[in-house]
Amino acid sequence: MRHLRAPNDDRDSPSSSGYEEDRRPLHEQPWRDEYERPTPDEFISRLGVQEMPSPPRQRRSLGLVNILGLLVVAAGVAGFATTKFPARWAGAISADSSKDLAATAAVPPSLARAPLTNSPAQDALSTGTAANAAASLAPDSSTRLREVDRLPNFDARMANAAAATSASAQTLVQGVTDSEIRFGMAAPFSGPAREMGHQLKLGVDLAFAQANEDGGVHGRQLKLYTADDSYEPTRTLNAMKELYEQHKVFGFVENYGSPTALISVPYALERHTLYFGAFTGAPSLRHDPPDRYVFNYRAGYAEEADAIVHYLVKGRRLRPQEIGVLTQQDAYGDAGWDGVSKAMRGLRGGNAGDIFRMSYNRNTVNVDEAIAQLRRQRPAIKAVVLVATFRAAAKFIEKTRDLYPDMIYATISGVGSTGLASELMVLGPKYADGIICTQVTPGWTATRP
Numbered sequence: 001m002r003h004l005r006a007p008n009d010d011r012d013s014p015s016s017s018g019y020e021e022d023r024r025p026l027h028e029q030p031w032r033d034e035y036e037r038p039t040p041d042e043f044i045s046r047l048g049v050q051e052m053p054s055p056p057r058q059r060r061s062l063g064l065v066n067i068l069g070l071l072v073v074a075a076g077v078a079g080f081a082t083t084k085f086p087a088r089w090a091g092a093i094s095a096d097s098s099k100d101l102a103a104t105a106a107v108p109p110s111l112a113r114a115p116l117t118n119s120p121a122q123d124a125l126s127t128g129t130a131a132n133a134a135a136s137l138a139p140d141s142s143t144r145l146r147e148v149d150r151l152p153n154f155d156a157r158m159a160n161a162a163a164a165t166s167a168s169a170q171t172l173v174q175g176v177t178d179s180e181i182r183f184g185m186a187a188p189f190s191g192p193a194r195e196m197g198h199q200l201k202l203g204v205d206l207a208f209a210q211a212n213e214d215g216g217v218h219g220r221q222l223k224l225y226t227a228d229d230s231y232e233p234t235r236t237l238n239a240m241k242e243l244y245e246q247h248k249v250f251g252f253v254e255n256y257g258s259p260t261a262l263i264s265v266p267y268a269l270e271r272h273t274l275y276f277g278a279f280t281g282a283p284s285l286r287h288d289p290p291d292r293y294v295f296n297y298r299a300g301y302a303e304e305a306d307a308i309v310h311y312l313v314k315g316r317r318l319r320p321q322e323i324g325v326l327t328q329q330d331a332y333g334d335a336g337w338d339g340v341s342k343a344m345r346g347l348r349g350g351n352a353g354d355i356f357r358m359s360y361n362r363n364t365v366n367v368d369e370a371i372a373q374l375r376r377q378r379p380a381i382k383a384v385v386l387v388a389t390f391r392a393a394a395k396f397i398e399k400t401r402d403l404y405p406d407m408i409y410a411t412i413s414g415v416g417s418t419g420l421a422s423e424l425m426v427l428g429p430k431y432a433d434g435i436i437c438t439q440v441t442p443g444w445t446a447t448r449p
Helices: 042-047 065-093 095-108 129-136 152-173 192-215 232-248 258-269 301-314 331-347 368-376 390-398 417-427
Strands: 180-187 221-228 251-253 275-277 323-328 356-362 383-387 408-411
Touching: 129 383, 180 192, 180 232, 192 221, 192 417, 221 232, 232 258, 251 258, 258 275, 258 331, 301 323, 301 331, 301 383, 301 408, 323 390, 331 383, 356 368, 368 390, 383 390, 390 408, 390 417
Parallel strands: 180 221, 180 251, 251 275, 323 356, 323 383, 383 408
Antiparallel strands: none
């Protein structure tokens, strides 16, 4: 039997030499039964391929413990709903309408709810009114209330919140309590300038006493605390800390001194604290634009010195070169010197020229060097502008009055006119006669101080 071959079949013929029956390809071997066919393992061994192990079984994302946890949570929610809601529904269904009417009639009219409105009790300086109003809304223990009235009241919560907010706001205002407002004063109560401190305290005490007698400020009494800095800037910081941190003052009033203001003003500004009516005309309190918490109640020393020079030139007919200046060696003296220089520039066509200046150390009465300068000065000086404290000014007048009988002495208000007059009267009437002292007063057309 001949084997038919396709034209493109290049396989060896079974009749060719070397073609053995048992080495024929599988597709040319005789048909075999299923049990005689090669197994997949035999194919794999012939091809040289290793069998890959089967991938491990993936763990289920939801374990048995998670299922038990969900069951416990569901059981808890079901138990809570079973115990709470049926009882409330049953109570609501069994409520007697007649009892509701009786209970409603027993509630006083004062307990009627009203919307919250703004009132003077919400003012920052009023206290206790909001709390008293909330207390008045509370029912009496003998009053019968409906079940709904025993539940939390939204209006009551709002009233309590308003009272709490008012109380918390008040605690943020240092120095303001239900009964008083505290103020502090840092001034000299010892040392050569102590008389100025005592005079300032006396004036503030009198003003506070009058205000307290008239009912105070919003029902609060005004109280003054003082601290001694001896008119020394090195002690001013401790004095300010004593008033603000220990006495918890609301603000500072009538602090004394220009050199001390260089310390006290920045301290008050850093703490956003009132700094009112300081006894100083120094430029450190007169910035442009002005500092937010600094309130001046007097003219500057430069303005006073300028007014004195113009008076001496135009009123007393003195020449500018016949006017000298005695200054304290600090910010106080510098402020007065600036005023004299400004006046001289105005009188001399913009050029201040040579101005005779003498000086002495703060908190001393040692003016001997200044007097020695005055004796050496040529041409002779006929008027002296005193930018000094009252003790130093009195000592200068005492030692020069006999040397220059016609000398004109003019002081600015910072000298302290009361203390200066007392010192000079002790020396004798001739020392106090003819002394000029500027004062900071309201204008003659002012209706209020």
